[in-house]
Amino acid sequence: MPRMALSGVMAPVVTPFDRDLQPDPARFLQHCRALLEEGCSALAIFGTTSEANSLSVEERERLLDHLLDNGIPPERLLPGTGCCSLSDTIRLTKKAARCAGVLMLPPFYYKGVSEEGLFRSYARVIEKLPDARVLLYHIPQVAQVGIPVSLIVRLKSAFPRSIRGIKDSGGDFENTKAVLRAMPKDFDVFVGSEKFLTANLREGGAGCITATANVNARAIVQAFHERSDEAQKRIDAVRSAYVKLPMIPGLKETLARRTGNADWRIVRPPLVELTDEQRRLIPA
Amino acid sequence: MPRMALSGVMAPVVTPFDRDLQPDPARFLQHCRALLEEGCSALAIFGTTSEANSLSVEERERLLDHLLDNGIPPERLLPGTGCCSLSDTIRLTKKAARCAGVLMLPPFYYKGVSEEGLFRSYARVIEKLPDARVLLYHIPQVAQVGIPVSLIVRLKSAFPRSIRGIKDSGGDFENTKAVLRAMPKDFDVFVGSEKFLTANLREGGAGCITATANVNARAIVQAFHERSDEAQKRIDAVRSAYVKLPMIPGLKETLARRTGNADWRIVRPPLVELTDEQRRLIPA
Numbered sequence: 099m100p101r102m103a104l105s106g107v108m109a110p111v112v113t114p115f116d117r118d119l120q121p122d123p124a125r126f127l128q129h130c131r132a133l134l135e136e137g138c139s140a141l142a143i144f145g146t147t148s149e150a151n152s153l154s155v156e157e158r159e160r161l162l163d164h165l166l167d168n169g170i171p172p173e174r175l176l177p178g179t180g181c182c183s184l185s186d187t188i189r190l191t192k193k194a195a196r197c198a199g200v201l202m203l204p205p206f207y208y209k210g211v212s213e214e215g216l217f218r219s220y221a222r223v224i225e226k227l228p229d230a231r232v233l234l235y236h237i238p239q240v241a242q243v244g245i246p247v248s249l250i251v252r253l254k255s256a257f258p259r260s261i262r263g264i265k266d267s268g269g270d271f272e273n274t275k276a277v278l279r280a281m282p283k284d285f286d287v288f289v290g291s292e293k294f295l296t297a298n299l300r301e302g303g304a305g306c307i308t309a310t311a312n313v314n315a316r317a318i319v320q321a322f323h324e325r326s327d328e329a330q331k332r333i334d335a336v337r338s339a340y341v342k343l344p345m346i347p348g349l350k351e352t353l354a355r356r357t358g359n360a361d362w363r364i365v366r367p368p369l370v371e372l373t374d375e376q377r378r379l380i381p382a
Numbered sequence: 383m384p385r386m387a388l389s390g391v392m393a394p395v396v397t398p399f400d401r402d403l404q405p406d407p408a409r410f411l412q413h414c415r416a417l418l419e420e421g422c423s424a425l426a427i428f429g430t431t432s433e434a435n436s437l438s439v440e441e442r443e444r445l446l447d448h449l450l451d452n453g454i455p456p457e458r459l460l461p462g463t464g465c466c467s468l469s470d471t472i473r474l475t476k477k478a479a480r481c482a483g484v485l486m487l488p489p490f491y492y493k494g495v496s497e498e499g500l501f502r503s504y505a506r507v508i509e510k511l512p513d514a515r516v517l518l519y520h521i522p523q524v525a526q527v528g529i530p531v532s533l534i535v536r537l538k539s540a541f542p543r544s545i546r547g548i549k550d551s552g553g554d555f556e557n558t559k560a561v562l563r564a565m566p567k568d569f570d571v572f573v574g575s576e577k578f579l580t581a582n583l584r585e586g587g588a589g590c591i592t593a594t595a596n597v598n599a600r601a602i603v604q605a606f607h608e609r610s611d612e613a614q615k616r617i618d619a620v621r622s623a624y625v626k627l628p629m630i631p632g633l634k635e636t637l638a639r640r641t642g643n644a645d646w647r648i649v650r651p652p653l654v655e656l657t658d659e660q661r662r663l664i665p666a
Contacts, residue, residue: 215652368499
């Protein structure tokens, strides 16, 4: 089996909805094509920024099919497949078999679960689907269930071919460094914010998978290639506007303005669109 | 539309799995029948104790069908239908249309969401299914997304026919009392632990929906009818053994012993079965 060899800047693609709150496959395809043209190395569809957990399994499957049926190369897709239910996680991971890999949340309903329980969750999926290429997804501030370094080490040791890397969205770069130190070179470490992009690359990391790539991909891709403090400062400046706002409706507001399609503002509950006051904080 | 008129003691029914981690419909039916014979007024299938969020939507549908096809009266079922995804919640709530009602978690992936966002989540389901009879499910220590009193008041005011009550599993009886004070008499308040059963009944509440009803239903039902401090003490004594342990595997351990079927010990990851040491703490 070849190396997944993912690196660079990936977008966790926002999901467009219509006025009946249904996913809009055509607009999704259009946005995915644009992000690849802007230099994203791959598309992390169905992440947190994608409102993926607000979608049913079937809705994710139909959106993935629409991309593949319309020429998005599977090797440039990294769908999120980690659900509360193992049966859903296995089904979605199987569906994504042709993709570059999958980004897998731990099961996140029960809290305070044991490391053994989390190990068994991932092990079960990989035992059912030994060819799966898994990027672990650590986002404890949202999932409230994190992936400690000791679990990463144990999983990589048990399933070296399947466990390919991590997206560390915890926002604590000390944790990212601890992962980089603990893991072999073929384990790809992505940070979940471009704020840590240059630092991560200097420490041996693979890149970033960041929400703001939905609106600022070219500059983030340039910073990936430059690895300079100056390029980093430029992308930090753009990010700073979005972190003052609820991120997902903020990104969608920008897409609505750029495309002239007001439906981009639509989010599924429990999220809500920006207030007028918040909208004024979005960069022109 | 008639009053749901639910009261008494309900069991959030544990879900049996086989050695391949698949739900076992026959054993589920058997356990449901036993709980009704022991005096449970209804069965809150697919709750937290049921590992419901570890099941796919299809798995829940098949289990519900198996109960209905085998004579469990729909008016004695209160399935849990609240998922992260509105589309799943709507699908499951529609599937449960013949049941006494549904117990509905708020969408629980995103944290720190607004009251407006939670209102829209429930409103969306009820607008699609105006005949739904909804018990709100407040369990903030697990879901990490609670249902504040102000939201309950707003929902009941907007949808008086559909919003029928609440299961308050927060473990803070002051909150339960605040709900009872704020809401009209036709709003059924269940506590999520029999620890508060007598207190809740004395304050005008409807009963309890409690995990330990899976193993101690007769005594809890008796305490419901007696409303005495003595009966309350007896059920507290049984509960005290289980709260020292991970509750779900603890209940399953007891069912394994009572039925002689070791498969009752099986839980889906991320849960794990009891250790030998923990098993020794289970009452004989």
